[in-house]
Amino acid sequence: MKIAKVGIKGLPARFGGWETIVEEISTGLIKKGHNVTVYCRNDRVRIDREEYRGIQLVKVPAIWSKHFGTILHSFLCTIHILKTDVEIVHYYTAANAIFAPLPRLFGKKVVCSVDGLDWQRAKWEKLVKVYLKLAEYLAVYLTNGIITDAKTIEKYYLDKFKVRTTCIPCGAYVSDSTHPEWINRFGLQSKRYFLFVGRLTPENNIHHLVKAFERVRTDMKLVIVGDDPYHKAYIVSLKSTCDPRIMFTGYVYGQGYKELNCNAYAYVFPDEVGGTHPALVEAMGFGNCVLVNDTPSNLEVIGEAGLSYEGRNGAEDLRREIQSLADDSDLVNSYKAKAINRIRIYYSWDKAVEKHEKFYLAILGRRVPSGR
Numbered sequence: 001m002k003i004a005k006v007g008i009k010g011l012p013a014r015f016g017g018w019e020t021i022v023e024e025i026s027t028g029l030i031k032k033g034h035n036v037t038v039y040c041r042n043d044r045v046r047i048d049r050e051e052y053r054g055i056q057l058v059k060v061p062a063i064w065s066k067h068f069g070t071i072l073h074s075f076l077c078t079i080h081i082l083k084t085d086v087e088i089v090h091y092y093t094a095a096n097a098i099f100a101p102l103p104r105l106f107g108k109k110v111v112c113s114v115d116g117l118d119w120q121r122a123k124w125e126k127l128v129k130v131y132l133k134l135a136e137y138l139a140v141y142l143t144n145g146i147i148t149d150a151k152t153i154e155k156y157y158l159d160k161f162k163v164r165t166t167c168i169p170c171g172a173y174v175s176d177s178t179h180p181e182w183i184n185r186f187g188l189q190s191k192r193y194f195l196f197v198g199r200l201t202p203e204n205n206i207h208h209l210v211k212a213f214e215r216v217r218t219d220m221k222l223v224i225v226g227d228d229p230y231h232k233a234y235i236v237s238l239k240s241t242c243d244p245r246i247m248f249t250g251y252v253y254g255q256g257y258k259e260l261n262c263n264a265y266a267y268v269f270p271d272e273v274g275g276t277h278p279a280l281v282e283a284m285g286f287g288n289c290v291l292v293n294d295t296p297s298n299l300e301v302i303g304e305a306g307l308s309y310e311g312r313n314g315a316e317d318l319r320r321e322i323q324s325l326a327d328d329s330d331l332v333n334s335y336k337a338k339a340i341n342r343i344r345i346y347y348s349w350d351k352a353v354e355k356h357e358k359f360y361l362a363i364l365g366r367r368v369p370s371g372r
Contacts, residue, residue: 001029001034001035001087001088001360001361001364002034002035002037002084002085002086002087002088003026003029003034003035003036003037003086003087003088003089003090003360004036004037004038004039004077004081004084004086004088004089004090005022005026005036005037005038005039005090005092006039006074006077006078006081006089006090006091006092006096007070007074007091007092007093007096008022008038008039008040008092009040009041009044009045010038010040010041010044010045010057010059011023011038011040011045011052011053011055011057012052014253015044016199017170017277017278017279018092018093018113018115020170020278020282021113021170021278021352022038022092023053023055024170024171024349024352024353025349025352025353025356026038026053026055027053027054027055028349028350028352028353028356029353029356029357030053030054030055031054032353032357033369034357035056036054036055036056037055037056037057037058037084037086038055038056038057038058039058039059039060039073039077039080039081040057040058040059040060041059041060041062041069041073042059042060042061042062043062043063043064044062045057045059058077058080060073060076060077060080061073061076062076070093070095070096071095071096071098074091074096074099075099078099078102078103079102081103081108082102082103082106086103086108087108087109087364088108088109088110088111088360088363088364089103089108089109089110089111090110090111090112090113091110091111091112091113091143092112092113092115093112093113093114093115093135094112094114094115094132094135094136094138094139095131095132095135096112097112097135097138097139097142097143098135098138098142100112100138100139100142100143101142104142104144109144109145109363109364110142110143110144111143111144111145111146111147111359111360111363112139112143112145112146112147113146113147113148113149114136114139114146114147114148114149114153114157114165114275115149115274115275136157136160136161137161140157140161140163144363145165145166145359145362145363146163146165146166147165147166147167147168147356147359148165148166148167148168148275149167149168149169149170149275149276150167150169150275150276150297150300150301151167151300152275152296152297152300153165153167153275153297154167166355166359168352168355168356168359169276169281169301169346169347169352170276170278170281170347170352171281171347171348171349171350171351171352171353172278172281172282172284172285172343172347172348172349173282173285173349174285174287174340174343174344175258175262175285175286176262176286176287177190177258177259177262177263178258179255179259180259180262180263182255182256182259182260183259183260183263185256186223186247186249186260188221188223188260188263190263191263191264191265192219192220192221192265193220193221193222193223193264193265194213194220194221194222194223194264194265194266194267194268194322194325194326195222195223195225195260195261195264195265195266195267195268195283195288196209196222196223196224196225196226196267196268196269196270197225197226197257197260197261197267197279197283198225198226198269198271198277198279199226199227199228200224200226200227200228200231200234200235200238201228201230201231201234202231202234203271203272203273204270204271204272204273205270205271205272205293205311206224206238206270207234207237207238208270208314208315208318209222209224209268209270209315209318210222210224210238210241210243210246211314211315211319212315212316212318212319212322213243213245213246213319213322214241214243214246215319216319216322216323216326217323217326218245218323218326219245220245220265220326221245221246221247222245222246222247222268223247223249223260223264224238224246224247224248224249225249225250225251225252225257225260226250226251227250227251258286261282261283261286261288262286262287264283264286264288265289265325265326265329265332266288266289266290266291266325266332267280267283267284267288267289267290267291268290268291268292268318268322269283269290269291269292269293269298270292270293270311270318271292271293271295271298272293272295272311273295274297275297276297276300276301277297277298277301280292280298280301280302281301281343281347283339284301284302284305284306284339284340284342284343284347285339285340285343285347287336287337287339287340288336288339289306289307289325289331289332289333289334289335289336289339290302290305290306290307290335290339291306291307291308291309291318291321291322291325292306292307292308292309293308293309293311294308294309294310294311295311301347302339302342303342303346304338304342305335305338305339305341305342306335306338306339307321307325307335308321309321
């Protein structure tokens with residue numbers, strides 16, 4: 001198959017969950033003999049190459065804009081695709097589904113991966129939220145198929161649109177620390193800090209996490225990894241904490257990201273919007289005891305292999321659960337083993353690649369090659 005992927009910032013995956021998913025699925029498909037092209041924003045991808053891990057990279061002009069940057073880039077990518085022999089165009093996020101009719105007019109199949117309910121995110125103004133709600137309809141009625149990343153989101157589309165989607169959660173690797181000296185760069189000690197990784201946005205409730213941790217009795221630290229270009233005032237308010245145990249690292253990628261996860265005491269995930277979060281799945285694969293906001297999607301990910309708190313109670317229930325973990329290392333260690341086992345069973349990249357391959361082939365009316 002010849003597949004084009006549109007709607008991410010670019011590769012290598014250094015921007016967020018979508019980029020990680022695209023990189024892992026694409027390399028897996030290439031190993032199975034398929035051809036994958038990923039469209040990248042020229043304002044984000046600095047590497048001067050046309051190929052990465054077997055993936056063909058096409059850099060297309062983009063503008064830096066909170067509201068129009070992604071959608072304008074996706075439009076230009078779509079125009080470029082019309083001149084190629086690509087068989088399947090895969091858009092990421094429902095907002096880009098508005099362009100689906102163009103490649104379909106040229107005989108190409110179009111699919112879309114939807115990320116939770118994007119219109120719920122606090123960063124969007126009212127008019128943008130209206131469009132994002134409309135985009136759900138566009139994804140349903142303008143494409144040949146939809147991929148959801150959680151059973152809760154699959155049910156949402158079935159209940160609202162009476163449409164069956166294909167649920168394919170992201171994957172993760174089970175991995176342990178190999179270069180623990182990395183955490184020395186941050187002045188940290190192994191298993192002596194709680195960890196959060198994600199965008200520093202209001203719907204991710206880092207303000208609840210900071211407020212809760214300020215009242216936890218422990219000499220361990222709280223490490224907050226991430227940033228966000230659109231919420232500078234919010235981030236300033238977070239960093240105004242007077243608690244010296246709380247540290248902000250900004251973005252951390254690659255080996256540093258892995259080591260911060262592998263050496264954490266526990267991982268706290270207060271996010272309240274979205275489907276399956278790659279950062280949460282990865283944290284479990286790194287062997288973390290995880291404590292999550294009790295949203296349906298988060299609970300779906302952890303199953304019986306993690307702990308939750310009542311997100312609607314804000315910081316108070318979160319403080320109580322963090323304190324319980326800080327006081328009970330045996331409990332923490334028992335959930336570390338459960339997390340790894342759950343990832344091995346339900347969230348492997350190999351399974352995610354196989355499901356994508358079958359989905360694409362079904363859209364094209366083909367079968368998986370014999371001998372697989």
